[in-house]
Amino acid sequence: MRKTEDRIFHALMGLFSLITVLLLAFLIFFIFRESQTAIREVGLAELLTGDQWRPLIYKDAPSYGMRNMILSTLYVAALAVLFALVIGVGTALCLACAATDRQRTLVMPYIDLLASIPSVIYGFIGLYIVVKFFEKLGRATGESILAGGIVLSVMILPYMISSCCDTMVRIRSRYGDASAAMGVSKWYMAGQMVLPASVRGILISMALATGRAMGETMAVMMVMGNSIAFPKLLGKGETISALIAMEMGIAEVGSTHYSALYTAGLVLMVLLFAINIVFELLKKRLAKEGAV
């Protein structure tokens, strides 16, 4: 009796795990299948490197080059990671070296709160504060890659901080007492020992944050102006995810346009998988060396 029950439970857990794994397989399969039409008709090279995105026919044939969107995605993610790096590593250093364990446990939920705020709200505040600010500075329109980078940097800040803080606390607990016994001040220790020792941990958190930044849709779509021009710091731009969100509604199901949007999704997914794999490899290697 008990044995049957055990078997049923085992089978049930196995079945649900199988469904979970199959979901990812399905996901990849469907995105891949739907993008085939565009790849066949337009060609992958043209899709990736073409600089014209004109899905609707006016005078001449439509063209589906998403080079500018790919570059915009990379540009805005790089900006966001750069800003988040400066602020996030500083905050993590402060929390790891100057705060007590108790203070840290009290403060960390507030940082996590930042990760829970919906991206539409970030877009909303970005539109009303960041974009307005640029307009006050005298620009005709405040919607820009820079605005997107600023908003996005706040969104990835919590990942950056908690990941860096973990590394730094570990390093501090390993060498902190010895350092304090030598009479070294905590800030000297922070600058001379904790910071250099956590460089690789910081690199890992950068990979993680880049992935987050590139996958973001709503917030960047609302503050970047969505123009398919070549990305410039103060110019408008459109990320791959924004392109999909904006045009999916007008693309006819089964058309080349529709399929090209799936190809855009495929490109984004492949980029993120690559970043994730690099992140995993880095982490494994550092864990082996005992550096993290």
Add this chain to the structure above:
Amino acid sequence: MKLKTALVKLWAVASCCLTFGVIFFLFAYIFAKGAGAITWEFLTESPKGMIIGTEGGILPAIVGSAWYTGIACLFGATLGICTAVYQVYYCRSQRLSNAIALVMQCMAGVPSIVMGLFGYTLLVLTLGWGKCILAGGITQGVMILPFIQVRAEKALREVDQNLVRASYAMGMSRAYTVRRIVLPQCLPQLVSGVILGACYAMGACAPLIFTGAVIIAKVPKDLMKPAMALPYHLYMLLTQGTSSVNAYGTAFVMMIIVLVTNSLATWFAWRNKK
């Protein structure tokens, strides 16, 4: 040397202040601007006006979001927690366990807009459900699945192994041990993970654009019909750029939900540690 140390201190303290300043500002801004828009009518009426949403309330969006989130949690938590149980207590080969971890990693890395595309081709088109609450909820469920699974796995691994071994030594089966010893032990963390997943699903707009969310609908009664959702409603209000009062009000409601769910999740997680 002294200068360098002083600079490090300045940088760390300044960025720490900036971070907490931003957190405080985000909430203070929405609360200060949004509180005025909250009236009984705003919470209990449907959107009205020449341009939809400029007048009236957001009740259909609140109820719609609750449906999407409920389905997402049911779907994501069932699959996520079962996968975690399998990975920790049943899977004997390290290789299979690593493979499941890799699948979760990849799934967590799929951007939410691509989840939306997936839900659109599979649920809306291939299965022919059309845009509906069920399709939107399941799409969000797939999105929060890895989020819940990672937290559940961590909680399961933290269970005191002596208890588990003692249970086995008493001749208890694996299923009995998991259900009667392990799950009650880490229930608070599991609940905390699901609550955070719910908050994530509530705020996610990208997966819903193609799978369920619409500009205007009645308070939903049927799972196979589309419904409004809070984040999409806020997005529509902003892109039309007409009613910022109602936009602030909608954002206010979402921020309250974020605060409440996060406080609950933190409370559950801490309760167990004591």
